Amino acid sequence: MATLKAIRRRIASVQSTQQVTRAMKLVSAAKLRRAQEALLKDRPYAESLSRMAGSLLAGQKMEAPPGARRSALVTVITSDRGLCGGYNANLIRHAEEQGAELRAQGIEPAFFAVGRKALEHFRRTGARLAGQQINNTPRLATLELAGSIAEMMLTEFQSGQYEQTAVIYSEFRSALSQRPTYEPILPVHPGEQPAEGVAGPTEYLIEPSRAELLPVVIQSYVESAVFHALLEAEASEHAARMTAMDSASNNAADMIARLTLEMNRARQAGITRELMDIVGGAEALNT
Amino acid sequence: MADAGLPFKLITPTGVVFDDNVQEVTAENPIGEFGVLPQHINYLTSLVPCVITVKLADGGYRFFVVSGGLAEVKDGVMTVLASTAEEAEALMDGDTASRGLVAAEERLQNVSFYEPGYQNAVKAAQLARARQRAVQMRGAAR
Numbered sequence: 001m002a003t004l005k006a007i008r009r010r011i012a013s014v015q016s017t018q019q020v021t022r023a024m025k026l027v028s029a030a031k032l033r034r035a036q037e038a039l040l041k042d043r044p045y046a047e048s049l050s051r052m053a054g055s056l057l058a059g060q061k062m063e064a065p066p067g068a069r070r071s072a073l074v075t076v077i078t079s080d081r082g083l084c085g086g087y088n089a090n091l092i093r094h095a096e097e098q099g100a101e102l103r104a105q106g107i108e109p110a111f112f113a114v115g116r117k118a119l120e121h122f123r124r125t126g127a128r129l130a131g132q133q134i135n136n137t138p139r140l141a142t143l144e145l146a147g148s149i150a151e152m153m154l155t156e157f158q159s160g161q162y163e164q165t166a167v168i169y170s171e172f173r174s175a176l177s178q179r180p181t182y183e184p185i186l187p188v189h190p191g192e193q194p195a196e197g198v199a200g201p202t203e204y205l206i207e208p209s210r211a212e213l214l215p216v217v218i219q220s221y222v223e224s225a226v227f228h229a230l231l232e233a234e235a236s237e238h239a240a241r242m243t244a245m246d247s248a249s250n251n252a253a254d255m256i257a258r259l260t261l262e263m264n265r266a267r268q269a270g271i272t273r274e275l276m277d278i279v280g281g282a283e284a285l286n287t
Numbered sequence: 288m289a290d291a292g293l294p295f296k297l298i299t300p301t302g303v304v305f306d307d308n309v310q311e312v313t314a315e316n317p318i319g320e321f322g323v324l325p326q327h328i329n330y331l332t333s334l335v336p337c338v339i340t341v342k343l344a345d346g347g348y349r350f351f352v353v354s355g356g357l358a359e360v361k362d363g364v365m366t367v368l369a370s371t372a373e374e375a376e377a378l379m380d381g382d383t384a385s386r387g388l389v390a391a392e393e394r395l396q397n398v399s400f401y402e403p404g405y406q407n408a409v410k411a412a413q414l415a416r417a418r419q420r421a422v423q424m425r426g427a428a429r
Contacts, residue, residue: 048298204330206332208317213331
């Protein structure tokens with residue numbers, strides 16, 4: 001049985017761990033709130049844009065440039081830091097599954113790693129790495145990052161380097177549930193016209209011309225889609241970390257309770273042993 | 288219907304910046320400046336970095352500097368989607384705006400047409416020009 005002193009030391013160590021996990025939980029909760037707000041604020045923009053893109057592209061199909069290579073550029077958005085439960089592992093598993101599926105269709109996937117965790121994984125497995133973007137702290141979802149990823153996607157797609165591009169990110173459903181999602185970005189196929197009693201696409205006067213407007217709309221659309229994925233990923237990361245740190249704090253509390261019990265038992269055993277010694281000594285003197 | 292005004296929304300990825308009934312909105316697309324009055328035909332265009340002038344229902348003006356985007360009029364409702372929008376009131380003073388413009392134009396001078404950064408430099412210069420214009424217009428409107 002462990003000595004009293006050893007148990008006390010372990011309790012102290014678990015307590016300081018608990019302090020850390022508790023603090024991380026609080027920090028994540030605050031960041032989650034901010035990320036959720038940002039997610040909400042992006043909604044009107046994303047909705048209007050996809051409506052516009054939808055009515056402009058209605059009935060048209062955007063194809064990969066002829067002779068494009070049979071390959072796909074998959075951007076995987078993970079976090080830089082760990083201690084967020086299964087968040088990164090789930091994303092990476094999903095990425096590998098999608099990669100296998102693409103290969104089964106004869107399409108060679110290349111990964112663009114956002115976040116240190118994805119980069120480390122793809123380096124280890126030796127997957128084809130198209131690029132990386134790490135150290136996305138303190139904020140992941142910035143317009144600059146979305147813009148640079150979108151630009152890369154568009155240039156690579158237009159040059160025929162890839163016949164499709166997609167992002168894998170964690171969809172934020174609630175603080176308790178995040179789901180890895182595979183979202184194709186290019187070629188663009190905006191949602192069908194919403195069936196709100198609208199008969200056919202809206203007729204517009206378009207300036208300068210459809211041909212000149214289209215690239216602008218597509219660029220904005222891709223940027224917005226990437227930005228949205230980043231926002232979802234950021235909220236999911238904080239939610240996952242909050243949940244993980246909450247259960248870590250609870251586990252620490254359980255462990256402290258168990259150790260305290262053990263400590264008391266050890267102390268009582270010590271006292272009993274000493275009493276026995278004294279009683280035994282007294283008995284010896286009496287006889 | 289005649290004086291119903293023009294519902295105008297200015298939306299960026301970080302939030303809705305403006306949403307109200309107004310009298311008139313002017314902005315700039317690749318062809319030049321254009322104005323939108325109530326009952327405009329359905330219209331879709333792209334915006335260059337420019338100043339968006341909003342004539343409010345009470346006759347006052349508000350100025351926004353946008354870094355480019357899309358503008359749409361649909362069923363009498365005007366929507367501008369911009370990647371960034373800043374209000375002239377919140378903008379820097381005239382001196383800083385002029386200095387920003389000088390710096391941006393200098394940078395543009397030093398980038399050749401064939402370099403990858405050229406388009407960005409053009410945009411930055413346009414944006415700086417729009418900023419300065421917004422500051423001037425704000426001054427004139429006072």
